[in-house]
Amino acid sequence: MTAVRVARTSPLVVLLVVVLAASVVAGVALGPVSIPFGRVVGFLQAAVTGGRIEAVDAGQYRIVWDIRLPRVLLAAVVGAGLSVVGVAIQAMVRNALADPYVLGISSGASVGAVAVATLGLFASLGIYAMSAAAFLSALGATALVYLAARTRAGLTPLRLVLTGTAMAYGFQALTLLLVFQAPHGEAARAAMFWLLGSLGGVTWGALPVAAAVVAVGTAYLLANARRLNGLSMGDETATTLGIDVVRMRRRLFVVTAGMTGVLVAVSGAVGFVGLMLPHLVRMVVGSDHRRVLVVAPLAGASFLIWVDVAARMVAPPEELPLGVITAALGVPCFVFLMRRRGYVFGGS
Amino acid sequence: MDLELDSISVDGIVDGISLSAGTGEVVGVVGPNGSGKSTTLRCVYRALKPSGGAVLLDGRDLLSLPLKESARRLAALTQDSHVEFDFTVAEVVAMGRLPHKGAFDRDTERDHDLVTDALRRVDAGHLAERSFLTLSGGERQRVLIARALVQEPDVLVLDEPTNHLDIRHQLDVLALVRGLGLTVLMVLHDLNLAAAYCDRVHVLDGGRVVAGGKPADVLTPDLVQAVFGVRAHLVQHPVSGVPQLLFEHPEVSP
Numbered sequence: 231m232t233a234v235r236v237a238r239t240s241p242l243v244v245l246l247v248v249v250l251a252a253s254v255v256a257g258v259a260l261g262p263v264s265i266p267f268g269r270v271v272g273f274l275q276a277a278v279t280g281g282r283i284e285a286v287d288a289g290q291y292r293i294v295w296d297i298r299l300p301r302v303l304l305a306a307v308v309g310a311g312l313s314v315v316g317v318a319i320q321a322m323v324r325n326a327l328a329d330p331y332v333l334g335i336s337s338g339a340s341v342g343a344v345a346v347a348t349l350g351l352f353a354s355l356g357i358y359a360m361s362a363a364a365f366l367s368a369l370g371a372t373a374l375v376y377l378a379a380r381t382r383a384g385l386t387p388l389r390l391v392l393t394g395t396a397m398a399y400g401f402q403a404l405t406l407l408l409v410f411q412a413p414h415g416e417a418a419r420a421a422m423f424w425l426l427g428s429l430g431g432v433t434w435g436a437l438p439v440a441a442a443v444v445a446v447g448t449a450y451l452l453a454n455a456r457r458l459n460g461l462s463m464g465d466e467t468a469t470t471l472g473i474d475v476v477r478m479r480r481r482l483f484v485v486t487a488g489m490t491g492v493l494v495a496v497s498g499a500v501g502f503v504g505l506m507l508p509h510l511v512r513m514v515v516g517s518d519h520r521r522v523l524v525v526a527p528l529a530g531a532s533f534l535i536w537v538d539v540a541a542r543m544v545a546p547p548e549e550l551p552l553g554v555i556t557a558a559l560g561v562p563c564f565v566f567l568m569r570r571r572g573y574v575f576g577g578s
Numbered sequence: 579m580d581l582e583l584d585s586i587s588v589d590g591i592v593d594g595i596s597l598s599a600g601t602g603e604v605v606g607v608v609g610p611n612g613s614g615k616s617t618t619l620r621c622v623y624r625a626l627k628p629s630g631g632a633v634l635l636d637g638r639d640l641l642s643l644p645l646k647e648s649a650r651r652l653a654a655l656t657q658d659s660h661v662e663f664d665f666t667v668a669e670v671v672a673m674g675r676l677p678h679k680g681a682f683d684r685d686t687e688r689d690h691d692l693v694t695d696a697l698r699r700v701d702a703g704h705l706a707e708r709s710f711l712t713l714s715g716g717e718r719q720r721v722l723i724a725r726a727l728v729q730e731p732d733v734l735v736l737d738e739p740t741n742h743l744d745i746r747h748q749l750d751v752l753a754l755v756r757g758l759g760l761t762v763l764m765v766l767h768d769l770n771l772a773a774a775y776c777d778r779v780h781v782l783d784g785g786r787v788v789a790g791g792k793p794a795d796v797l798t799p800d801l802v803q804a805v806f807g808v809r810a811h812l813v814q815h816p817v818s819g820v821p822q823l824l825f826e827h828p829e830v831s832p
Contacts, residue, residue: 454681456681457676459676462663464656464660466658467654470649470656471649472646472647472648473676474645512664516664
């Protein structure tokens with residue numbers, strides 16, 4: 231029984247790690263200027279071990295090390311993070327249709343980021359202005375949603391979803407107002423691009439913070455995987471299993487909101503990953519969070535690397551927003567999921 | 579292990595409920611809708627904090643224990659059976675090990691054995707790999723009892739375990755509960771089932787205990803008339819001999 235599933239999960243994890251490594255190399259190699267896989271591996275080896283690069287290769291090495299690699303790694307981090315947050319939020323609000331954006335945090339972040347794009351706020355922070363503004367307004371949105379959803383009995387799933395959704399509409403209205411008030415079309419375009427998610431212009435600077443937050447958040451959720459199972463059974467049942475539901479949901483809210491805020495700050499609001507990946511993973515390994523939370527980040531990381539590759543490759547030299555690609559993949563995938571027999575989507 | 583509720587109160591709902599269940603005893607709680615049965619039970623399984631009173635387990639205050647510790651002594655089947663995700667039966671039953679496990683503890687051989695044994699005890703071994711969401715009402719209830727068993731509790735609390743079950747499954751579930759050898763406190767709607775399967779019953783009305791004792795002494799036509807406003811006739815079960823009630827709708831009565 232459970233042993234069978236474990237036996238099935240370990241090879242899957244190994245496979246996904248191999249796929250992820252291959253995806254990183256492919257993600258670096260592919261682009262408007264394609265670089266042979268062998269050279270990519272050689273460059274990466276040289277960079278890590280301190281080897282020498284021939285002078286003629288310096289240009290390609292710059293593309294690999296300064297432009298592509300941080301971008302590919304950030305895609306992996308964001309994909310992993312969104313998938314994990316999606317899993318946690320679906321369990322926290324006990325709703326199979328929830329995603330990292332259901333709490334209104336990303337919409338809140340958008341207000342800040344778009345204000346930077348259109349009004350030129352935080353100009354002194356240079357290229358980090360958008361991320362900083364997005365994170366700060368995500369924090370503000372988190373606080374607002376928390377205070378509005380809170381009751382004497384703690385955060386209840388339905389109130390969280392309703393409050394988050396209502397707040398999201400408010401934030402979206404503000405964002406659209408900012409876009410329409412934009413002084414010139416270029417600012418509106420920059421705002422739109424950010425709203426749909428993009429990893430263009432990523433440097434090494436954003437990576438450590440995002441990676442650390444995703445790693446710590448995922449570790450926290452893994453430590454609580456068993457309790458997430460209990461929480462999925464309903465609040466009263468979870469209580470009888472020894473879980474302090476009010477405290478657990480409060481902590482989950484803080485962890486998922488923090489992770490979402492950071493992820494949205496570095497990449498914009500990439501849709502569908504946090505909704506779709508958890509379900510795809512559950513279809514394969516079942517609903518036990520001890521397996522889902524191991525497999526989901528690996529699958530999500532590879533997924534977003536390829537989405538970003540597509541964003542670069544479909545219409546060069548123009549880049550497409552990530553949200554366009556994830557929606558193009560996500561919608562049919564989702565409909566297929568819903569119609570598939572044998573996978574019970576949500577509760578009864 | 580014996581369970582004792584000592585004047586449990588929840589503002590505006592129940593007022594000074596005192597009742598007990600001795601070691602290995604099956605005790606029923608009956609009463610009209612809104613009489614405070616479920617509220618009382620929720621206080622026992624700690625989904626609700628009473629505004630006054632105490633729940634004692636072998637004389638020790640249950641409500642002051644950490645939740646995890648009380649969950650190792652007392653298991654419950656609640657009314658909220660909404661499950662959002664597609665867990666297998668074995669996974670649902672394994673959740674009963676939660677109060678015995680730390681953050682990174684793995685499942686041991688013993689955990690697996692407990693799950694297998696519990697499923698066999700409730701006659702649901704063949705369901706282990708089925709999706710919990712696809713089970714019938716009776717199967718679900720048996721699986722949830724199995725989950726309670728792997729919790730290795732001394733006391734089992736059940737809120738209307740026969741709800742939505744057909745008569746065969748009602749009898750099956752109650753016979754199963756009786757055969758567990760645990761101290762049991764359960765809310766039941768059906769007075770005749772309470773009379774047949776409980777060692778003692780407590781009757782709640784308007785948030786207070788109005789009667790308690792052996793079913794034969796408590797579930798009388800007079801009490802039914804006073805508490806439910808329904809005329810009842812007492813008969814003896816022709817085979818088991820337990821007292822059973824036949825009801826008469828007040829308006830139909832001549």
